[in-house]
Amino acid sequence: MSKKIAIIGAGGMAAYHINGFRSAGADVVAMADVNHAAAQATAAKHGIDKTFGDVAEMLSALPELDGVSVIVPNKFHAPLALQALQAGKNVFCEKPPALNATEMAELKAAAESAGKTLMFNFNNRARPESYAMRGYVNDGSIGTINSCQAKWIRRAGIPGFGGWFTNKALAGGGPLIDLLHMVDLGLHFMGYPEPAHILARTYNDHIDDKAFKGPWGIPDNAKGVNDVEAAAHGFVTFTTGQSLSFQISWAEMNEREECSCTFQGSKAGGMVRRLFGVDGLDETSIDACQLYTTENGVQVNRDVKVATDETMGRERSAANFIKTLTGEEAPLNTPAEALSLMKIIDGAYASAASGQPIAL
Incomplete structure (x- = not known):
């Protein structure tokens, strides 16, 4: 049934x-x-x-x-x-x-x-590129992932001014909590190690500048507030000795919008990346999935070929929920992982507010 x-x-x-x-x-x-x-x-x-x-x-x-x-x-x-x-x-x-x-x-x-x-709905775990890369992690090709760089940056991507996205009481924060996908994906590849410490900074340049509004979002509300960050940068260490850095922004002086997760393992490295087009998802968008390894003593950058998914895993992620309920698949994420992620986000905001590293 x-x-x-x-x-x-x-x-x-x-x-x-x-x-x-x-x-x-x-x-x-x-x-x-x-x-x-x-x-x-x-x-x-x-x-x-x-x-x-x-x-x-x-x-x-x-x-x-x-x-x-x-x-x-x-x-x-x-x-x-x-x-x-x-x-x-x-x-x-x-x-x-x-x-x-x-x-x-x-x-x-x-x-x-x-x-x-x-x-x-950590949908980026459900992208074909992420499934492929997780396969290399699971079969031992990567070894231990020592370090990871998580990035979702926008040059002009504020999702409306004065609406719930820019209201901390309603959203919890700005791009760090909104575009948490690549941090989650990096943790997913790393096996969700136990976080130890975090040092982070947030920046509010451009958060009320209409020139930095994105091509999607919700209508502006002139009576609303814009009290969240425009960008967040940080570095997380883990009890395992692993580390993760992140760069997340709605509005920052970058070349173009990019979401990517790059990591370095004891046997191989890897990268999953989308470079967005001028209007978000258009014909100028570029997807990449690569494995960095050594074959016969030669340094090799291997392109990993997968099917395209313009929903960025959103539909596949929802399907996994149903298949988890029916016993056909294991869940792509767990409450314990979600709790660990939120501890990192809380720690990032606390570190940015205090100017000091935070023990997690």
Whole structure:
């Protein structure tokens, strides 16, 4: 019998979740949003029968639900995920997992108490390039990854001014918490080692400069605030002796938008990268996946060929949630990993505020 899933949040990301769930054989049966008209419009577009303006009403009316998908502004991730877990539902939640590690720890405990699956849309783990590279990690070709550089930089990519993205109370922070994907991907390749210390700095240059607005996002709100960082840089050490550096920005003087994860292992290195086009995903975008190794005493940079995925793993990540519920696949991420990631993000903001390294 197919899994029955409901979507909470009628925004643009819902399409990826719906398509991914359906590709894995799930039945998307309901759509909920506090803006009921938006829920009705998105449901009609995607052929979903039931709509609700209240999540509690939906959970009460549909006890047969196997899981819910949470796609709302960051502040509401943890409360809605917790509400669904306490109602006995499995949960697939957009990133970030929560506003901070304290909220994430509460979610982890709730999932364990309920005996339910809790996963997050770290979709870059589900890109074909990432699956391929993880294969090299798993088969021993890489050896131990000693160091990693995680980067998601934009030159002009602020997702609207005065909306929830630039409001710390609603978003938890700026690009560091928004574009956490490459930090997560690096940790994924490294085996999610236990973090020890972090030193970080944040910068707010250009955060209220309309010339640095990105080609996507939400409408500006003249009455809103822009109290988050525009860029964050940091260095993390781990109890294992491994290390990770990161460079994350919405607005910074860079050549072009880049998201990449590069690492150096004891046997080989590797890199997964997307260079975005002028308007985001267009014909000038460039994807690369390379393995750096030695063959017969010769230094070799090997191009790893994979299928293209313009959804950047978003649909495949959602499909993995369903396949986890059916026992067909292992989960691409766990609550313990999400908690570790949020500890690093909390530590980065604390270090930037104090100007000192932070023990994690």
